Amino acid sequence: MVVSVLVLVLGCVAPEASVEPSSARDSAPQPATPDSGRAPPPAVPLPLDAVDLDPADDVVHVELVADEATFTIGDLQVQGYAYNGQVPGPTIRARRGDTIVVELVNQLDVDTTIHWHGLHVPWAMDGVTWMSAPVAPGERFTYTFELDQAGTYWYHPHFDTQHQVDAGLYGAFVVLDPDDPPVDRDLVFVFDSWLEADDPHAHHGIDGADLEWTANGAAGGALALAAGEVVRARLLNASNTGYLDLRWDDIRHVGSDQGLRSALGTPDRLLLAPGDRADVEWLVGAEFSVLNHPYSLAGGVALGGPELVLSIASDGGPAPDGAAWPFDGAPPSPDPGHADIVYVLQGDPLEDAWFINGEQFPEVTIAEVDLDEDIVIEVRNLSASEHPFHLHGHAFEVLSRDEVPVTEREVEDNINVPIQGSLRLAVRADNPGDWMTHCHVLPHADGGMMTVLRVGEPSEP
Ligand code: C2O
Ligand code: CU
Numbered sequence: 001m002v003v004s005v006l007v008l009v010l011g012c013v014a015p016e017a018s019v020e021p022s023s024a025r026d027s028a029p030q031p032a033t034p035d036s037g038r039a040p041p042p043a044v045p046l047p048l049d050a051v052d053l054d055p056a057d058d059v060v061h062v063e064l065v066a067d068e069a070t071f072t073i074g075d076l077q078v079q080g081y082a083y084n085g086q087v088p089g090p091t092i093r094a095r096r097g098d099t100i101v102v103e104l105v106n107q108l109d110v111d112t113t114i115h116w117h118g119l120h121v122p123w124a125m126d127g128v129t130w131m132s133a134p135v136a137p138g139e140r141f142t143y144t145f146e147l148d149q150a151g152t153y154w155y156h157p158h159f160d161t162q163h164q165v166d167a168g169l170y171g172a173f174v175v176l177d178p179d180d181p182p183v184d185r186d187l188v189f190v191f192d193s194w195l196e197a198d199d200p201h202a203h204h205g206i207d208g209a210d211l212e213w214t215a216n217g218a219a220g221g222a223l224a225l226a227a228g229e230v231v232r233a234r235l236l237n238a239s240n241t242g243y244l245d246l247r248w249d250d251i252r253h254v255g256s257d258q259g260l261r262s263a264l265g266t267p268d269r270l271l272l273a274p275g276d277r278a279d280v281e282w283l284v285g286a287e288f289s290v291l292n293h294p295y296s297l298a299g300g301v302a303l304g305g306p307e308l309v310l311s312i313a314s315d316g317g318p319a320p321d322g323a324a325w326p327f328d329g330a331p332p333s334p335d336p337g338h339a340d341i342v343y344v345l346q347g348d349p350l351e352d353a354w355f356i357n358g359e360q361f362p363e364v365t366i367a368e369v370d371l372d373e374d375i376v377i378e379v380r381n382l383s384a385s386e387h388p389f390h391l392h393g394h395a396f397e398v399l400s401r402d403e404v405p406v407t408e409r410e411v412e413d414n415i416n417v418p419i420q421g422s423l424r425l426a427v428r429a430d431n432p433g434d435w436m437t438h439c440h441v442l443p444h445a446d447g448g449m450m451t452v453l454r455v456g457e458p459s460e461p
Contacts, residue, residue: 059101060094064114066157066169067107073194074212074219080168081108087217088190088238089155089171096150096177102143106135114143115158115392116173117275118257118413121145123433126392127158130362130434130452134159149395150177151259152188152234152277162240162442170238177259181325183281184229189215189310191235191272193242211242213292213309224313225284232281237272240442243295243386243416244272247306248288254325255279258395262330262409271295273388273416275440281325287313297386297441299419332409333426335399339378341367345417345439345449347383352447354383354439360448361438369429371456377425381417387449388440389423390414393433394455396425414440432456 069082083089094100106112111134115127124132125145135141153173157164172188193211215221225231232254237244246269253265257277270278290310296302347354359365369375376399379389391413398410402422417423438450 058097059099061101062092063103063105064089065105065107066112069168071168073214081164082168083171087168089169091171091188092173094147094175096147096175099144099146104135104141104143106137106139109137111136111159112157112164113159114155116153116155118153120148120393120431123393128436129159130436147175149259150175151255152236152279154236154238162446165442166240172234172236174234183232185225185231187231187233189233189235191215191237191239191244193239213307215310220308222311222313227284227314229284230281231284232279235272235278235280237274237276239274241274241297243297245293245295246270246272246290247293248290250282252281253278254281256410257412257414260325261327263327264325271416273414273440275388275390275414284314287311298384330409332406333397333399335405335424336376339424340375342378342380345379345381345383345387347385347444347449349385352443354444354447354449356449356451359451361450364451366452366454368454371429371432373429375427375429377427378422379417379425380422381419384419386416386418387444388414388416390440391427391437391453392435393431394427394429394435396427399424399426429455434458
């Protein structure tokens, strides 16, 4: 069992943020309830260092060294992998319009790559090994591309993905929009799940109750903020298989996978499937807790009680309204009621064999569309598991769920498809190349639930 040693980890902390020291407990696991009277967490080094942005320089350079690493989750020692010795890897920050230059240094003894999840990169920079070679041990590769989007993205290997991401290779990639309203604090929380077992890499069961969640590498972290601050927090679910079903009071959901939403969302829960991001915002008032409810990808609610994943303390005061965000109020595009491409998801959980249209990657039929064609993709889930559907190199707009048109514009690159559910998604195929499209439950992708969408003329990357 993972013992709930409490550590505090936070992203991008400004000097006035307070971190209360305390002694770590090494007793039996404590029930994770918001009122369990936990001791304040000890201070630990901040893992999510931001790249300093030079206002005069629109080229951002980052070096990411992939290497083996030993780190701790609770009292568990994990023999894993890390970028620059930290899990999560460094948060990359840049502005829309900047050019990013990332030097990957592979110090692992296996091949690896980096994929830029959600970003519209040129195909040759996408980090997939469909037609290009991975980066061999001891080698380097320079990824470079221009950022024409703003929002919360992430990066991870796309080679032996299930294993390498699970081992700790992932990080957040924040693209700031110069037009976004200013906030006092722009935080990143990267969530991952670990099995409460001696082998943290053992396959997760479909029951969500056996997972221990960490935010920025820490279980049950706490963060103290000054009342009156406007905080934007970027949440990323980097888990291979675990769904986050987060609840807290007065959530203001301001951004999804592809930047700001068209309208403010005030949901009573936030479901983040593997690969999903959500930006939330609040004006710091009274303290509050973020709870995660066990969630099974075999159909939702699972056994077990909620787990405290984060608590936010403040120096008091009522919670006033948050900052005004410049939502554009754009209505959703109409659902034409039919699709150009249909992906049917099926699988055999016992065999870990997963199919799109009856095929298993890499033995797949390539769907082809013209460059700059507007297409509709329909995804139908006929399996006994939920699947987060992800498309590389493009964003998509959700048109309908189960044939019912959505009422609010939603632009994503990763979206959960419930059991027996169907989604219609609009895609402008404006990025030429052979793009992977797959389930982001990584054992499902590695088990075959991945195919290729070819945009434009086929060519070598
Ligand atoms: Cu986040 Cu093909 O992956
Ligand atoms: Cu899946």
